[in-house]
Amino acid sequence: MDSSPSADLVFDRKWVLEQIGGDAGLLHDIIEVFLVDCPDIRQQINAALHAGELKALHAAAHCAKSAVGNFGAPAAVKAAIELEEATKKGETAQLERLTNSLCQALIEVENTLRLELV
Amino acid sequence: MLIAIIEDTPVNLLVMQSLVKRLGAHDCQIFSDAEFGLAWCQDNAPDLIIVDYMMPSLDGLEFIRRCRSTPALQERPILMVTAAAERSVRYAALEAGASDFLTKPIDTHEFTPRVRNMLQLRAAMAATTHRADELAVAVRQATEEIQMRERETIMRLARAAEFRDPETGSHILRMAHYSAIIAQHLGLPDETVDLLLSAAPMHDVGKLGTPDHILLKPGRLTPDEMEIMRQHASIGYEILRNSSSPMLQMAAEIALSHHEKYDGTGYPQGKIGEDIPLTGRIVAVADVFDALTSARPYKEAWDLEHAREHLLAGRGTHFDPVCVDMFLDNWNEILDIRSIYQD
Numbered sequence: 339m340d341s342s343p344s345a346d347l348v349f350d351r352k353w354v355l356e357q358i359g360g361d362a363g364l365l366h367d368i369i370e371v372f373l374v375d376c377p378d379i380r381q382q383i384n385a386a387l388h389a390g391e392l393k394a395l396h397a398a399a400h401c402a403k404s405a406v407g408n409f410g411a412p413a414a415v416k417a418a419i420e421l422e423e424a425t426k427k428g429e430t431a432q433l434e435r436l437t438n439s440l441c442q443a444l445i446e447v448e449n450t451l452r453l454e455l456v
Numbered sequence: 457m458l459i460a461i462i463e464d465t466p467v468n469l470l471v472m473q474s475l476v477k478r479l480g481a482h483d484c485q486i487f488s489d490a491e492f493g494l495a496w497c498q499d500n501a502p503d504l505i506i507v508d509y510m511m512p513s514l515d516g517l518e519f520i521r522r523c524r525s526t527p528a529l530q531e532r533p534i535l536m537v538t539a540a541a542e543r544s545v546r547y548a549a550l551e552a553g554a555s556d557f558l559t560k561p562i563d564t565h566e567f568t569p570r571v572r573n574m575l576q577l578r579a580a581m582a583a584t585t586h587r588a589d590e591l592a593v594a595v596r597q598a599t600e601e602i603q604m605r606e607r608e609t610i611m612r613l614a615r616a617a618e619f620r621d622p623e624t625g626s627h628i629l630r631m632a633h634y635s636a637i638i639a640q641h642l643g644l645p646d647e648t649v650d651l652l653l654s655a656a657p658m659h660d661v662g663k664l665g666t667p668d669h670i671l672l673k674p675g676r677l678t679p680d681e682m683e684i685m686r687q688h689a690s691i692g693y694e695i696l697r698n699s700s701s702p703m704l705q706m707a708a709e710i711a712l713s714h715h716e717k718y719d720g721t722g723y724p725q726g727k728i729g730e731d732i733p734l735t736g737r738i739v740a741v742a743d744v745f746d747a748l749t750s751a752r753p754y755k756e757a758w759d760l761e762h763a764r765e766h767l768l769a770g771r772g773t774h775f776d777p778v779c780v781d782m783f784l785d786n787w788n789e790i791l792d793i794r795s796i797y798q799d
Contacts, residue, residue, distance in 0.1 A: 359564040364474045372467045400510050403539075404465045407561040 343410025348450040350410035357408070369451045372405060376448050379405060380441045383421075387437045395433065396425035402440060406447055414443035457503040457575050459484045462493035462519065463537065464511045471562045472506060472537075479572060490514035494522055501528040503578045504571065506558065509538045509545055517545075517552045524553040531581060533574040537562075606701060607654045614657035617664050620671060626797045627746055628657035633793040634742035634783065635735075641782040642738075655707035656739050659714045662692025674754055689715050689724050706735055714739040719773045729776075737776035741767065741783050744774075745790075750799065760791075 343350035351365075358364050379402045386394035403418035417440040424432045459482050463469045469486050476484045485502070487493030490511045497505055505523065509516035516536050523529040533555040538545050546557055555574060558567055614628050635656040639649045663671060666688050670681045677685055692711030696704050712724070713736025720728035722740075748766060751757040758766070764784060771780040783790065 357561060357563045357565075358471060359475065359478070359568070361474065364471070367474070368467050368470050371470050375466045397510065397512060401465055404508075404510075404560055405467045408467050408471060 343412060345412050348411060348413065348446055349454070351454075353410050354408065366455065368408060369454055372409070373448060373451060373455075375405060376402075376444055380444055383437055383441060387433055392425045392428065392430075395437070396422055399425065399440065402444060406444060409447060409451065411443070411447045414440065414447050417443045457482045457578065458500065459504045459506070459571075459575075460487065460493060460497050460500075460502040461485070461506045462487045462490055462497075462511070463506075463508040464488050464490070465508070468508070468537070468560065468562060472567070475562070475564055475567050476506075476571060479568065479575070482575075490519055494519055497523060497529060498526045501532065503532065503582075504574050505529075505532060505534045506571070507534060507536055509536055509542065509549070517548050520549065520552040520554055533578050535570065535574060606703065610654060610658060610703065610707070614661060617658075617661045620663055620666075620668070626799045627750060628660075629797040630793055631659075631739070631742040631746045632656040633797070634745060634790060635738050637786055637789050637793070638738045638741060638779050638782045641786055642734075642778070651703050651706050652735060652738070655703050655710055655735070656742070658692065658696060658707040659710050659739050659743060660688060660692065661695055661707075662688035662690065662711055664695070665691035686715070686723050689713075709733045710735050710739050712736070714743060716740070717774045718776050722774075732776075734776075737779050741775050741779045744770075745783065749794070 343353040355362065355365060358368075379398060382398040383395065383402065386392075386398050399418050399421040403415055403422065406414045406418065417436065421433070421436040421440050424436050459476055461469060461472050461476070461484065463472065463486075466488065469488060473484055473486050476482060485496065485500075487496065490507075491513050493507075494514065507516045507519050511519075516538075520534055520536065523532070523534060534553065535556050535558050536546075536549045536554040537558045537560055538549070539560050546554075549557065555577075556570055558570060615625055618625055618628055632653050636649050636653040639652050644652075666685060670677065670684050673681065689712055693708050696708035696711055699705055699708070710733075713727070713733045716722035716725065716727045716732040716736055717740075718729055718732070718737070720726050722732075745763055745767060748758045748763040749760060767775060767780050767784065771777045
């Protein structure tokens with residue numbers, strides 16, 4: 339079994355189903371939960387950036403990585419890791435760009451997943 | 457099995473909860489707040505705890521540390537959920553007491569066997585603990601039964617000796633309880649008081665070796681007869697000594713020493729003061745008091761006041777003064793025993 343999701347797909351349906359034991363019902367449920375949760379996470383990321391709170395920004399980026407990682411979403415996971423690393427290293431000049439990048443990637447995942455529910 | 461999942465990301469919580477449900481009819485409790493989850497775990501001691509590493513109020517490492525410092529959770533399996541790359545976190549988690557790890561994103565091919573293994577481990581541990589508890593109960597019951605039989609055998613031996621003597625079966629019960637009252641108020645440990653209660657009745661077992669014509673002689677004994685009579689202390693000691701039973705060891709000590717006197721004028725060894733074993737000093741008071749206040753074929757029972765005066769008169773000469781004080785200071789308890797065990 340290939341344990342990595344496709345690098346080319348925003349959402350690797352086959353890989354996710356493999357991860358959760360082929361349960362399409364569960365996939366549907368976790369998409370619904372994610373679509374409720376993800377806007378909150380983006381809001382937390384932006385709030386932490388504007389407040390200049392690196393610790394909160396790191397925690398929110400980690401939370402985004404943890405949540406979106408369930409769907410493969412390699413671009414969003416990569417953006418979350420970059421933001422986590424930048425907050426750890428205190429690279430403040432990069433934070434706004436990386437935050438925007440992560441939020442865009444998350445929105446892209448949300449939009450893709452929304453189509454799954456149609 | 458009772459399973460707790462503590463994870464602040466709703467999607468992960470849902471995935472893990474769903475995968476656990478597939479493992480069987482387990483009771484799965486989920487918590488997105490780590491502090492609340494910890495409090496619940498401390499109160500309910502679940503069979504398995506699955507906890508995320510990075511959470512806002514309390515991280516997974518501290519969560520595990522607090523679990524391990526809770527007696528009910530010290531042995532419970534705890535799985536910590538981490539990203540595969542977080543090696544240093546994994547080492548710290550092992551140090552904190554994590555049993556194993558789960559990698560994020562959750563993969564059923566890893567999650568399911570690891571959780572199943574932990575549940576099997578927990579079931580085996582619970583079965584071992586249960587078996588150990590059963591064995592402990594069985595051993596305790598067997599030990600109690602052996603002790604009970606030992607006490608019964610000893611009591612029958614003591615009664616056999618009493619049957620050869622004008623004294624009654626109630627005498628050995630009263631003097632044993634009087635002895636226990638003195639020992640208790642001297643502050644001796646409960647176990648010692650219990651042993652004394654069982655050992656004191658054997659104080660005169662050596663009379664089994666005293667010839668009938670002396671033991672049962674109605675009149676005053678000649679000096680030679682008195683000498684033979686006094687041998688019952690040493691004979692009792694010979695009958696009882698060299699046992700591995702703490703009770704018989706104490707009984708041997710009492711048999712040998714209960715006719716010693718505090719001023720050294722007693723027998724058979726003429727020991728003085730605290731050289732006389734404490735058990736012997738205690739039994740001397742109890743035995744003499746009961747002998748005085750009991751009727752015998754050759755004498756009337758003394759009245760209580762007369763017997764009290766005799767103990768006071770012998771305080772520091774015949775008897776250990778502290779033992780006499782403990783006896784007289786707890787007079788109501790003595791009277792209770794006297795009324796319970798009547799001839």
